[in-house]
Every structure is written in C-alpha cells, then in structure tokens.
Amino acid sequence: MSKEKKVKKPRISAGKLARREAMAGYLFVLPWMIGVVIFLLRPLFTSFQFSLNNIRITPKGRMFNFVGYQNYTQIWLEDPEFPVELMGYMWSTLLSVPVIVVFALIIAMLLNGKIHMKGFFRLIFFLPVIIVSGPVMNMLVADGAATIPSMDIQAISTALDQFLPHSLVESISELFNNMIMILWYSGVQILIFLSALQKIDGSLYEAAKIDGGSGWECFWKITLPTIKPMVLLNAVYTVIFLSNHGNNAIIGMIQNSMFSGTKEKGYGYAAAMAWIYSLVVTLIVLLFAFLLAGRKDIYERQVIKVKRAKKKEIQMVKKIERRGKANAKKIQKARLRKKYRSYDKNRED
C-alpha cells in the first residue's frame, strides 16, 4: 500500500481583525523594543567598540586610538589585580549564592507558617533591602556589624588551608567574615519564595498527611519540587545582585580604570574589563541554570520512566504485529506454491 500523501494545510491569510490585533500588539511592545535597542543593544555595541580602542576624553572631543584586542591581552598579561579579583569574585559568588538561597528559603518557610505578627517579621527581613545600601552599608560594615564575633574565622581558615587551595580558603573566610551582610542580601529572595509557597495547593499537604507523610517528606516531595523554578530564579537574581553590588571590588576596579590617567587605561580598557567580567557573570548564571534547571525531581523521573516503558511496550507490540504480518505473507506464498506443510494433521490446505 502506498503512503498517503501529506495534505498541505491551506494558507489562510490573516483577516482584518487579526491584523489589527497584531498591529496593536506591536505598538504596545514598541516602547520596550526601542528601549532595548537604545539602552541595551546600542550601549553593548558601543562598549565593545570602546574595548578595541584606547580612549581619551578631552574638552575637544573623544580621542580614539584603535588597538584591537590589546586591551584584553593587557588585562590578562599585565594587570596583576584583575584576574586575581575575578577569581576571588567567582569563588565568593559560587559560595554565597547557595547560602543566600537556602537561607531565604528557610526564612520564607518560617514566615509562611502559623506565627504571630507575621507581617512584622516579613517587614523586618525585607528592611535591609531598603536601608542597607551605599553609605549605610559601609557604616555598618565599618562598625563590624557584618560579622559574627563569636565565630573563630581564623581557626576555620587555618584548618581549611591544609587541604584546600588558598584562593578558595580566602573566599570561604570572606564568606564567614561577611556572613551577616550576606544574609541581609536575601530580602527579595525571601519575598519570591514566600509568593511561591503561598501558591502551593494546601490539599497536596492534606493528602500527604492522610497518607502518613511527615513534614520532612512533605518538604522534599511537595514543597521543593513545586517551588523549584523559583530556586533557579532566586539563584540567577542573587548572581546578578552580587555582581552589580556597590561593594563589589571589580566594579570599583572598572570605575577606577575609566578615570585613570595611566596611558593604557581609560574608557577602552574599562570597557574590555567590563566585557570580560560580564562573560564570567554569564558563565556563572549558566552554571546555576545547568545545575538547577536540568535536575528532574523524583516524580518527573518516574513519569519519564513510565513514558519510556509505555513507548517500549508500543514498539514491542508494533514489532510483533510487523512480524505477524510478515509471517502471514510467507505462509500465504508457500501455500500458493503448494510447499506449505502443516504439522497440524487435522488441517487441510
């Protein structure tokens, strides 16, 4: 039997109404698109263009001197501070993000529970987002409010120094040194988790409780799988927040390079630094996306397993059917040639 020809769907041109709707949609997104072009794509292109030049800002205009990739090579080969700072930033971000996200999740779960003055506590945890910025943060850090005095960080770092690379130990020490400050960064993440937690259907917990599920099991099998997309969102948000924070040493380095009088530095050099930095930030975001978005929970794994088994079963059935048909054909041919011999003596061909 010949295969049936695929019937092409007739093209139906959009009606007047549909075109109008589409046009209205485009008009509504137009401001955003203009914004992207002017405030994102154009600066991106300009900063890349800058990064290939040595630039001086003079009262008579910008002086561009094309240097190709020299700014990039200069950063890696002759600037001893930037790669070191970049490495420190990477370690500290990789360590801080899980701490902040886990802390935010714990606090969000506590705030989502049945406690008195829930609103007040929510306010307390969100307050640092509003007040801990710029000079206030610097004053608090200067007064030692960002550390936990009872924690013997020296002892921790000495112990870790024996079996971990020094740069990693430094980042861990920094993490402990600024533990309170890092936890202050979790205000927004707590809010995101809270909103996610409040959307979980209560009947799921009810059903689990009826089946004898403990709180611990409910967390791992209901809460966490449900809010998993928010974990990724918060991880990405935290990476971006830490990368753009005012206390970030690399931001300071880039700014200093912009206004440095050193021959090699200036806007071009700073733009090259910013591109390298943004590349590293993107890699960290991708790493977290890979770690969190790619992981399937137990139910998803079971569903996939069942689907695979069903698919296999269907394939097996089809295979059996195909073989059955092939065998039937063979038998038919043999009968026609009178060569078919049946061992069933009662049967007459």
Added chain:
Amino acid sequence: MKMTKKLLALFLSATLALSLAACGSTDSGDVSSETKTEASGEVSEPVVNDEGYSIATDLTTDEIELTYFHFDSEITVEYLAKKFMELYPNITVKTEYCAVSDSNTTLLNLVNNGQTPDCFMFSDADFALSNYLLYDISEFWKNDPDAQNVATTINDLGIGCYGTEQRYAAPMKFFPGIVYLDLNVLETLNIEAPRQDWTWEEMTQLIKDATDLTATPAYYGLGAYNRLDSLYGIAASQDIQGEFGFDGKSFDLGVWAVGEQEFADLKLNGYVAPETETQKMEDWLGDWEGWFGNSNRVAVFTEAYWTYMNVWGTDAYAEAGMDIVPYVIPAVDEVEGLHNSIATIDMGGVSSGTEYPREAYELLKFMGWGVDGWKTKLEVFSDPTITNAAGVAMKHDSMPAPITMDEEIWAGYRALYPTDEEHGKYWDAYFESCMQPIPFGWMSIAGYWNFCDQYFNSIGIHGLVDSGTAKAADYAEEATEQANYYHAEAMMDYFGIDINAAE
C-alpha cells in the same frame, strides 16, 4: 476602544522617542579663533566697599558666562563668585561643587557631555594631563604680578609646569606642612619644648623621649595622621623637588626608604599612638572610636594643617587641657635660613576647551592665588556670621593659607590665629618658615599617580614594612626603576618629551 489603545501606544512610542532624542548631547564647539592668549597686565584700581581692587582691563566686555568646577568650600566659593561678578559685571560666574572623591568622575563626565567647565580644580595631575584638560597659561602667568608674588618654590621649581617650559596649572588651595606639639604633655613628662628651628633628629628623639608605655594610659611620642616618610622625602635634602626623591628629572626612592623604615621602626617599637577604630585603641583608651588627638597623652602630632582651626582651636576644645603649638616640619640637616617642606597644595587650571581662556584665567586666579581673591576670602574667614551648613564659622572649616606673599593679606590672615604672648611666638615663627612648600607628588609630577596606582599602592609596601615583614630598602631599587619608567612614559604621552633621550 481599540483605536484608543492604538493611539495611546503610538503616543507613548512617540513620547519615548522624542524624550530620548532630547537626551542626546551636542559636541563641544571648536575654540574660538578670537580668543585671547596673552595678558596685557594692564589694570584699573577701583574701590569697592572701601577696599581697593585691581581689575584687568584686557578682558572681554561681552556678556559671557564662566563655569568654575571645584572641591573647595561651597560657601566661600559662592561668596568669591559674587565678588568677582561685582568687579566684572559682564561676566556671570557659575560654580559647580563636587566632593573631591568624585571630582575626577564628575569632571570627566562633564567633559564627555560637552559641558567642560572653563576653569577647575583637579585632584591629580595625571588625570588632568592624560585627558588634555589643561590650557597652557604660561603667557597669562608671566604677565600676572600676583603670580610672581606667590611662595617662592612655585616659580623656582616650576610647580604646575610638570617639567616643561609651559605652565599648565596653578596653586588654588595651600595647606602648609606642620607638626603640632602638646606643651602640656611635655610639661607633664618634664621634657623641655624643642627650639623652633629644630632638626629631624631632634624630632625623632623627642618622640622617643615622650613615650612612656609604663604609664596608664600610656604616653606616646607620636600621633601620626601623615606618615613620617611623606614628610621625610622632602626634608631629607634641599635638592629634592618632589616626593620619592624626585630631583626634577628622576626619582630616587632610596631617600624615601630611609624615612619609611624609620617610621616603621617607631611604630614597631611602640612610639606611635594607636589609630582609631582598632583593638589597640580600645586597649589604650577603652574607646574603639577614640582619637589620639584628644587623649592628652601624645606629644607630637603629624596632623593636617587644618586640624588646629577645625578642632583644637575651637571653643569645644578650650577646656580639653591641651596646649597645642605649631612647629615647621624639620629638615634632616641644619639649613641656613628657610628650608623646603611638604605641603598640601590643590592645583587648578584653565580648560583647554574654553572659549574665554583669558577671562577663565582671571577667575581661576581670583579663586586661588590672587590678592583680590584673598581680600575677599579674609572677609569670609573673619566674619563669624558666615557659616557652613553645620553652623560653623568658615575659619573653622578647613581654612587654607594664602599662597601669595602679599604682606597685607598675611597680616589679615595672621590675625585669625592666636596672638597672645604665650602662643603668638610659635605661630609667628611657624608662618615665617612654612613658605617654601613642595606639594605631594600627585599634584606636581607627571606620571607620579600612575606609578602609585599601578605599582606602589598595588603591592602594599607600607603594610609590609610597617608590619616588619619587609625592609623598605629592599624595594628602593625596583621602585625607583618603576617610578622613573612611569614618569618617562607620562612625559612622552602628555608632552611628547623623551626625557631619556634628553639625558
């Protein structure tokens, strides 16, 4: 309804596009070909409010506006601007204040946006020179009588010329180098006050003698705001023209290393009072935020010039039991007459993009070294009713000293400081001996700040030597090479001068 939505969307888009177009900047225009590049030196001498002034007659009579960018006191600069406009009614002066920490950023952003001020103060020479912000004011300076009557080192050592024949910058604010002594502490410890023309060795000996760690709380010889090595660099020899042993052509950090090591040794041996917000301070005075300057337990202070007027000379400190007197920073060797000493001098310049360089120079002079400007400043400093935002009289708000040698100005300025029999002699002697200032390197030497930024500060030499983990002399040779390299690079980059070839 849909039509309304579409119109609304269209309106929003158009508004956004228009507002963005409005944000665009225009390029700064070329410098007018009719600008004056020389000063005639001719003046008229009107009397305003019973005070005689000298007004340059070769300035434009057109209605113009000049912008002055600064990190000086806003109150004083506003007052000066008003007086300048009274003297030159056709010139409108617009002042722009920015904190010194943000001044480079703000100034460069203004330049980038085509809003370059006509004259300005700058916080480091490399920043201003590398961006070609400075106009060559040599001709104006040569024909300016006030410019010939400033502290002698400014012209003798070409401070503001950066090793060239041209002048690019001029002194705007001058804070002479100073060492303060607390006579009460010396009396308590039964130590005689040193002579006014003391030497470096006498100072360090006094620091050691005045230290008594057995007392509770301990007495310390030195309270250091400025590091001793900063002072030593100039004090070491009269041939030195700048920090790090700069002789006008090259550096020799061997000189610096001696001072650095001496200061580190004093610190390591317990002669230097703890710094604020340290555990040592907590242990010493029982106050984490304590300050050695009001401890009554320190004999010698390398504090800033303005600390006396801002702190010790205020009514709040009258009952503090301190008896502070000024001493000039001593020279290492005995010197006949006056000797050079380090000072804080903030420099300023005329913008290379200004349309009115002659007029901008006159404004800069009025704000900085000019006698007329100083007459006006003295009005501000002498009037206790003119106060800053905190209600503090302006003479207690980091008041600078006149860089001009004009006797009338100095008589007025001297009257602001103690004149009583006991203290007057100290101030008289000090003011007589502080007028050979040499500014910190970042204001006067091309490439200096680049060297500090790229090499010196990045390896943390001070910390290493102060903690005793390294000797200053070990760094001297390499640091000298680096400093000379950055200086040579800068001279070539900014002025096209190959100083190595010139040698």
